[in-house]
Amino acid sequence: MSNDDTPRFEPYEHPAGGWGSLKAVAAALRQARIPIAGAQALARQNKPGGFACVSCAWAKPAQPHAAEFCENGAKATAWELTDQRAGPAFFSSHTLTELETWSDHDLEAAGRLTVPMRWDARTDRYVETGWDEAFEAIGQALRAVPPQARDGVVFYASGRASLEASYMYQLLARRYGTNNLPDSSNMCHESTSVALPQTLGVPVGTVTLDDFEHTDAIFFFGQNVGVSSPRMLHQLQAARRERDIPIVTFNPLKERGLVSFANPQSPLQMLTPATTDISTQYHQLRIGGDIAAITGLCLALLQADDEARARGEARRIDTAFIAEHTHGFAAFEAYLRACRWEDIERESGLARAALESAAAVFARARSVICVYGMGLTQHRHGVLNVQMVSNLLLMGGHVGRPGAGICPVRGHSNVQGQRTVGITEKPELAPLDQLKKLYGFEPPRGKGLDTVGACEAIRDGRLHAFIGLGGNFLRAVPETALVEAGWRRLPLTVQVATKLNRSHVVHGQAAYLLPCLGRIEIDRQRGVPQTVSVEDSTGFMHASDGVAEPAAATLRSEPAIVAALAQAVLGPDPGVPWAEWSADYAKVRDAIEATWPDVFRAFNERFRTPGGFHRPIPARQREWKTPTGKANFIVPDRPPADAGAQPSDPAVLRLMTVRSDDQFNTTVYTLDDRFRGIYGTRRVLLMNRADIERLGLAEGMQVVAETAVDDGVRREVGGLRVTPFDIPPGCAAGYYPECNPLLPLWHHAEGSHVPAAKSIPIRVRPLPASLP
Known part of the structure; x- marks a missing residue:
């Protein structure tokens, strides 16, 4: 693995897995400086009595392999268990203006966050604050938003939060008065x-x-x-x-x-x-x-x-x-x-x-x-x-x-599960009547903001606050320049996180970092280890137990943080036992079962079943829960010739963003992409050789990619190295999230608003220094 400034390009002809995978896992453990502790944790990854991988959501078998983890899952584990710490001493040495210049990799490589922090405008640094002080300040700011304006507050959730934390989080948002619950599913599935x-x-x-x-x-x-x-x-x-x-x-x-x-x-x-x-x-x-x-x-x-x-x-x-x-x-x-x-x-x-x-x-x-x-x-x-x-x-x-x-195939480790327990901006998909019955309040009935809607509101200055339960929202979303400019104008940003990322160093006018336990760590509440649960891509629910000691005694769990936020924001709330839930997650699972009894029947009794228990999928029994009562063929509203795969302008390429094999979502472990033979850089544009010649470019030339649309916004990413690759003519590929600035907010899937990052029309021009 390399992170130097000397890029290398060597075609990779070996299979996936094999010795390359073993070497990469060993290097990841060495890089995190946990060769022994990391190996011990990996032995319990995706196994009964162990923890569900914090990386992908692929199914966990009832009879696991000796090593039930993959190369990327091992990297995610090593990345979380690193012995590096980003505590008060780290932040006292770096202003946020300086940290904005750091790469995604270097920000996260600073290590685990350890204490709650707030941004200090005078010094432009994050400074330590107490948990109680942080909750009180956040609660005061959110309470000050009038009830009729609370659709100006967003509660975002990344795909790593457990079922328990996610259920509590969606209830907090709805008790507060909004269905603004965008999540990473809005960006992918x-x-x-x-x-x-x-x-x-x-x-x-x-x-x-x-x-x-x-x-x-x-x-x-x-x-x-x-x-x-x-x-x-x-x-x-x-x-x-x-x-x-x-x-x-x-x-x-x-x-x-x-x-x-x-x-x-x-x-x-x-x-x-x-x-x-x-x-x-x-x-x-x-x-x-x-x-x-x-x-x-x-x-x-x-x-x-x-x-x-x-x-x-x-x-x-x-x-x-x-x-x-x-x-x-x-x-x-x-x-x-x-x-x-x-x-x-x-x-x-x-x-x-x-x-x-x-x-x-x-x-x-x-x-x-x-x-x-x-x-x-x-x-x-x-x-x-x-x-x-x-x-x-x-x-x-x-x-x-x-x-x-x-x-x-879902990517994030519990993104499907979050939706199952109510993280959705669509009121028709949430059990609002059941929540009303269980907790004695009138949930909001209006449609909330999805990811694209939240970005539009940030861009236009229509939000009062953004609360993030994990993730790196600012780096993951489209229209990077405009959204980032709006982000800086937000009155309040609050981030629950394990590590530092760009969504933290670019901040609102008031900003708080709340450091949480990772899923791999032992979560003790009142001295009793707790268990959380997740849903995999195939609809099975699994128990997950932490196996490593926490990175710092000052960390709090996601459920405990959500409960404390709820108490600070909502005040006395006799309808919801927040304190009891944060002390005993089994009681949260009882509440989940009471909300969805058909899906989570006997939740606490069944979730430790090896291989998990399966949610009901009526289509597996050929029961069709559609308006017609049958499975429906959908007739396209356009012939294939109108699907837009082939640009009418031969100078326009279709760009798809891709991940490297040393990356998970916005987390970049190194600058290498072994499977594509790219080492030491992510500033590349993969192109067909015929297109390189046709457009008057050359291998290794530094180019600028600009979005080929005329909507009054200039979008470009420069310093990309032209790299010949086996890709169809008229197509190109570049890394996510580096190419996100090319993706317009309006360029999204019809009907779902998923950003259309796999088909961005671009033009390519040489950088002046690259001209012959």
């Missing part, structure tokens, strides 16, 4: 939460780990398993090696985890050249070409069915399932038959023969799993992207049978 209720009647996926043992084919769309959910490679490797299951991938970039894998826990694969080829077909579609590609799959399937029927052979689509369980197929069929292959090929960037080959795999399979990630959801048509995957599965009857279903 809200397209799923909008799309699937319309098609399948559920807001989450239908696949469990067991389904991977029974599937006949797996299709990937816009998901980078090697970086986003590496533990899934165990299921993929088993499918390939033990049952020769085909895996068909659609991704603009060839990601190493979907090409080949060497299992670090396999002596054979570690001591020999043996690896597992993951994808049996890999289709590098054009950025934004997903609707066209999936339309091509569906059309090829329909035409293959026509030919089979003419020959008197078995049908290629499940007509019995379609007739009994679905609505709208006739209209969807008519849409498909009106599509032209030349439009599909042009917009997807894939040949008809390639799509027909993939469709043939789909047609032969009795049970198909479709896996997707933010490569589908973070587009202008992200909701429709997801619904096209659903359409494809419904054509084959691949929902509600073993080994089949739709599998959205």
Whole structure:
């Protein structure tokens, strides 16, 4: 791992996992200076009696592997357990103006926050304050906001907060008088939460780990398993090696985890050249070409069915399932038959023969799993992207049978769970009547601000305060320059955090940092260790127990901080036992069960079940909780030629933002990206060689990327190094969050408001110093 100023570019041809992964884990433990303590913690990661990973949300098996963690999960653990501290002495040495010049990596590398801090305008430093003083000042500021103006306060939640803390947090916001509860789901998988209720009647996926043992084919769309959910490679490797299951991938970039894998826990694969080829077909579609590609799959399937029927052979689509369980197929069929292959090929960037080959795999399979990630959801048509995957599965009857279903892969470790326990800006998704019954108050009924709405309010100076339960909101959101300018004008910013980030050093006119325990640390309340819970990507609820001593005795847990904030903000609140909840999290789980008895039945009795307990997913039993009472085919409102994958101006490229393998969300562990062969820098623009030549650029040239829209706002990111890469013509890739300044606030998914970070139109020009 390197963080020097000498970038290196060396193509990486090795599999995901293997010795590269082991070396990276060892280096992460050394960098955090916890080689022994870190290894001891990793032995209990994602296991019964241990802690749920603070990184990805992939499922935790009932019978875990000896090492039930991946390279990125190990880095996240080491990053949290570091022996570095950012306490009062650190802040006395650095003004916030200075810290603003630090990189994301260097800010977090300063170490764990240890005491509550407030910004001192006179010295431009964070200075230590007592917990009681901080809560009283925050409470006084929020109480001063008139009830009719409390929609000017935002309660943001990142995806790491536990079910217990999240439930308390949403209740605090609603008791205060607002549904302003944006969260990280708004930035990534809200397209799923909008799309699937319309098609399948559920807001989450239908696949469990067991389904991977029974599937006949797996299709990937816009998901980078090697970086986003590496533990899934165990299921993929088993499918390939033990049952020769085909895996068909659609991704603009060839990601190493979907090409080949060497299992670090396999002596054979570690001591020999043996690896597992993951994808049996890999289709590098054009950025934004997903609707066209999936339309091509569906059309090829329909035409293959026509030919089979003419020959008197078995049908290629499940007509019995379609007739009994679905609505709208006739209209969807008519849409498909009106599509032209030349439009599909042009917009997807894939040949008809390639799509027909993939469709043939789909047609032969009795049970198909479709896996997707933010490569589908973070587009202008992200909701429709997801619904096209659903359409494809419904054509084959691949929902509600073993080994089949739709599998959205969530990134953050409890982002799905937060939504389950009420973190939502949409009042129709929150159990407001039940909250009223349980706690004796009238919850607000108006729609709250989502992430885009909160950014607009910050930009326009319409907020009184921003409260953040974890995360790095300012760095994660679009329209960086305008939102950051508005952020500085906020009357109050409050951040509950474990480490320093840019959302802290850029601050409101009054600012507080409240340091919390990490999930890996033992959480003792009144001397009794507490347990929290999380929900994984497949809808299973798990217990999580801290295993390490806290970084400082002065830290408080997230539930304790939320409870203290509630008491300071709301005053005497006889309807809610905040103090009891903060002392005993089992009582919070009882409250969660009382609010959602069908989902959390016998919560305290069941959440320690190895592998967790599963929330009800009616679509798995072919019960369709939709207005039609059936699963719905969704007919696109535009032909593939109008989906916008191919820019009309040949000088405009489609940019997708990506993460490196040394990164989790906005947390950057090092400047390396081993899988892409990039070391010591993140200031790169990955381009097709033909585009580099066509645009008059050269490898290594320093360029400026500017957003190719004319809306009166200039957006650009400079100092990017032109780097040839295996990416389709007309496409480019750059790192998140460095490229966020290029993303307009209005450039988001229709219907879900997820920022469309995977398809930003850009132009590229050389920096003056790079001109010949």
